[in-house]
Amino acid sequence: MTAYRTDLKNPDVYAKEMPHEAFDDIRQRCPVHWQPEADGPGYWALTRHADVMAVSRDSATFSSALGTTQIDEFDEEARLKQAAMLINLDEPEHTRLRRLVSRGFTPRAVKQLEGHIRDICERTVDELIEAGRDGAVVDFVPIVAAPLPLEVIAALLGAPAEDVGRLYDWSNRMIGWDDPEYGSTQEDGELAAAEIFVYANEIAARRRIEPCDDIVSALVCPDENGDTLTEMEFCMFFVLLVIAGNETTRNAITGGMQAFMDHPEQWRRLQREPELVPNAVEEILRWVSPVIGFRRTPICPAVIGEQSVERGDKVVLYYPAANRDGDVFEEPHRFDVGREHNPHVAFGGTGVHFCLGAHLARLELETMFEALSRRLDRVEPAGQARRLRSNFVNGVKAMPVRIHPRQD
Template sequence: MTTLESIDVFDQERYLDGAPYDDFTVLRKQAPVFHNVDPEVPEGHWALTRHADIVYVARHPELFSSEQKGSQPQEFDEVAIDVQRRMMIHQDPPKHSRVRTLVNRGFTPRAVEKLRPRIAAECEQIVDDALDKGEFDLVRTIAAELPLVVIAELMGIPRADRRHIFEWSRAIAGQTDHEHGGAERTRNAVVEMSGYAAQLGADRRRCPVDDTVTKMVSPDDKGNQLTDEEFQAFFILMTVAGNETTRYSIAGGVEAFAQFPDQWARLKADPGLARTAAEEIVRWVSPTKVFRRTAVTDTEVGGQVIRAGDKVMAHLTSANRDESVFTDPESFDIGRDPNPHLGFGGGGPHFCIGKHLAVLEIELMFKTLAERAARIEITGPTPRLRSYQFAGIVEMPVRIVPA
């Protein structure tokens, strides 16, 4: 039996076989604003596990700052935090509002929907190539390939450079995982990716083309534009977030369909369910597990007093299984609608700018798989990333049987 005394939802080792859902269930019922131990903060931190409390924190940046200590779970020194603040995910309004307005031009629902035919064609090519192989690592062959292609198309990245983007992105996301290079590899990847982005931005300023990078580095109708540092920071954010979370969602979705074969049969019978299936996959997988905020002033969440300066951790993994919000949350239901999951954040100023793009990619990939594959069999272990922040399967050997 799980007791409050035995719970530590900040121990990343407990996520290697999947999230500790039983612990989250206990916390939501008994201590939804839980004082969790923290090896990096002697006084510990507050772990939020209920959907409503996380939405409240996400939508009140005047009370809970992303900028003071950053939005990542782990602690950094002030020099590192100052560097991170160039990235809008680690900013508060009004600075965040200015940058988001400028970068949003390339990611509106209308702009993303125009990509549908191109993404659908890429999905068909990727799946057809996989069918020819029969047996392969699904993460690298399918789940990683689609977001790589899409981000490269959006950013005008040459095909020859795509593998660099993949390796840099994986290193940055795996900064707490010694098996993927750890902090040193992360620092090197950030430096290398920043240099690449600087050159790409300079090229587009000299020779504008019809791509997202040109929009990013060009003035808007009021003459406002990103600085070089702001563009480089956004390039890293977009490529890492766009690659990692979509890759984890696709791999996690295949795992979910293997666990719930009735839902796979349902999708094959009606590929039109791919849109709601994409949202359910994100809820089920919760590719971004958690975000961090720092209390700006003494306040209260869920009846618990939180003091100025306190570290607050919002567990999206738990919120997406909240019984007060989702009917039968432990069931994978590809027709779930409405589906107010927090897989892209809890709303507010930091709601994921790439949400529409990610959902479209997941939708079209699973629609294509349902139409072209009779079944996908997982044939070996599926190790996960050791990470506070991301819930990612890093390898998935499969056998795919054509329809």
């Protein structure tokens, strides 16, 4: 059992940069290593791709419900508040709920959004070019990265366009309570969740009376077996979608553009070979790893790699570390839009908790980067990006840039 000098739980670490040097060192010295906590019992940090994959696949041993999927400890009352959320369920409850909510994420349902997503991306690039006229400095995050996933979520949920700002505020308050710039607290994050509950109930009530061809109608109406989501299940899924569907895609877009600014030769390659957009999106997901880590809790003694763990131990899967594992990825610290072997775990690895919205997220990212690379000659940094103070989301709050549209 080896403790390491970098406190992987400290949000200040991630506010500076993703600690890839520390992850590499840990992976080489002790890939399943013991991380002490000042405010908790300590936990096992997984930094190797094989271990992250193995634990992700073994949901029978490694529970998402026993201690939730969050790194922090919760009292029983707080834990029960999260118990109806899909990511915090084990079998058989997880199977039932995922089967019901997956009705809104079928290929047909996602396909229906394709034209709308393309329109959003083209309009967003129009607004970016207009805001950046004459060399004006613009913030890439609120102009480009934030609107797309928020507008898609609004379309999915049948929410009016004017409510996009409310979704943005709720999401920031729920994931940004560790960051003083947001002026939020854990209590305010819980209040934001409560506000979403009320909002979700209003939308669900309307769809029960007047169903239409959208995800909310699919979720609140009984399936072929007569099963339907309870009010609590629907509201918790709504909360999850506002966070997961927004924060991950928003930060993948921002982090992807940061990667292209840091590696301009890859931007030029993408412009020369637009057929590489799907490959580029997979590389962006690997490179950025928008979710830093999820927790699992063994329900019985187990072995991870060569390390024994006990029932009730906290185990944290670090996706950015797994996505830079040199045993899996050739030159893992090289950003390469042509990378062919790319079994990244940005969507949580394999297993029953693989991201339900992965196909939709890929569609959003591919459409956005196709539009950006086609219409912009280049994007250059115009100041230091400000990172989110969070040990959960690999986020960027602001990224000042200058825009150079294509002239042809």
